[in-house]
Amino acid sequence: MAYQRKSYAVWEITLKCNLACSHCGSRAGHERSKELSTEEALDLVKQMAEVGIKEVTLIGGEAFLRPDWLEIAKAINDAGMLCGITTGGYGITLETAQKMKSAGIRTVSVSIDGLEATHDHLRGKKGSWKYALKTMSHLREVGIYFGCNTQINRLSAPEFPRIYECIRDAGARAWQIQMTVPMGNAADNTEILLQPHELLDIYPMLARVARRAYQEGVQLQAGNNIGYYGPYERLLRGRGKEHDFSFWQGCGAGLSTLGIEADGAIKGCPSLPTTAYTGGNIRERSLHDIIENTAELSLNLGAGTPEGTKHLWGFCKTCEYAELCRGGCSWTAHVFFDKRGNNPYCHHRALTHAKQGIRERVVPKVKARGLPFDNGEFELIIEPTDTPLPANDPLHFTADSIQWSESWQQEPEVSYSLARQ
Secondary structure, eight states, rough: OOGGGOOOOEEEOOOOOOOOOTTTTTTOSSOOTTTOOOHHHHHHHHHHHHOOOOOEEEEOOOOOSSSSSSHHHHHHHHHEEEEEEEOOOTTHHHHHHHHHHTTTTTEEEOOSSSSHHHHHHHHTTTTHHOOOOOOOHHHHHTTOOOEEEEESTTTTTGGHHHHHHHHTTTTTTTTEEEOOOOOOOOGGGGGGSSEEEGGGHHHHHHHHHHHHHHTTTTEEEEEEESSSTTTHHHHHHTTTTTOOSSSSOOOOOOTTTTEEEEESEEEETTOOOHHHHHHETTTTTHHHHHHHHOOGOOOOTTTTTTTGGOOOTTTTOOOOTHHHHHHHHHHHHHHHSSSSSSSSSSSHHHHHHHHEEEEEEEEEEOOOOTTTTTEEEEEEEETTTTSSSSSSSSOOOGGOOOOOGGGGGTTTOHHHHHTOO
16 A cells, blocks of 8 residues: 555654753653553554554653653554654663663664864753763663764864774674754854865764774664765765665655654654644544645655655755755755755755855754744855955864874875865
8 A cells, every 4th residue: 555655663752851962853851741641542553553663762852751751662563663762861771771672672873073172062952962871882782782972063074083982892793874954953063064165074084983883783773864966975875885886766745654753743854843844643534645635745745746746845856866855855955055955965066066166055044932842043155265254263174183093094095186076
């Protein structure tokens, strides 16, 4: 059946959180009003299995702050779906890890967003970095497979090679990376966002670290706003296997993914802004009905047809990869410009502009309202590359900002001339 196109769901089971991250897209902290009851949550588990979901990742807020979270996890496992969790890791004791194992939680991703000082600053709590590492040790002790996830921004990017060494030494075997974008709290802290032209120095670094990670048994996984047809695309998206089809093939929202908010709102992707992309609520309609019959869950069904590129504008409309890429990550484009279809975080785009002697910058224009999963709007500035950059910008990222430890001295450097071709 058509509605069984879904395979992966990310489920925010509560918005309650014990951290206060300055880059949190959902502005987590306090639980939502009218979060699903245990009965409603268990019914949703059955509906997910019925529509063909194979894997569910529980998130928050902080998922373990919901009292019945282990009951929900066990129900997911009992329904034949793989259950994982993404966590800030602050407060997971050895006893909690043992209970997670018993409930059938198979995988855990622990958020690490910098070295200790940077991580604690971004996460809004001193000691959060040390506890995240302690959590990883607990997971290793009870035998739960774990990896890490890291947001790349102007604070974390310089530390990226050393972050890798920390999580590798902690025993992580997978590492998902994603660019920080201006949603939620990050929309209020725009100084930490990378500028599009800074991608020219970001990607050689990512490639160099990725090569070592794959060699040392850590599977680096490029998030949906990483890459797009630059010279390292197959390396970064191939998870160590640079085969012909390891490249970005368009937004999967509503095709292979599903996002669920704690009050029952259903989106095609967990990251998409709530207001613009919610298809319905499971308190009012069945999951099957929402997936099958709402425009918000069908926005990508035109892939491969002229309908699939009608939403494109700006650079993305003219791009040679337009039909395949479809504007990259819809979430990233929307939170910058309040509509999808023109993605400034594209390596191919930055390289193309560099060849033309121009660069792009994004500047805040409209503030976000202060709601979970909200966004403001940015102005896109295109200027000659020799135009002086704004003064008093201490977080400006360049290749010289990167902190390579001594262990990298024997590693071959990635050619920056290649990155800028």
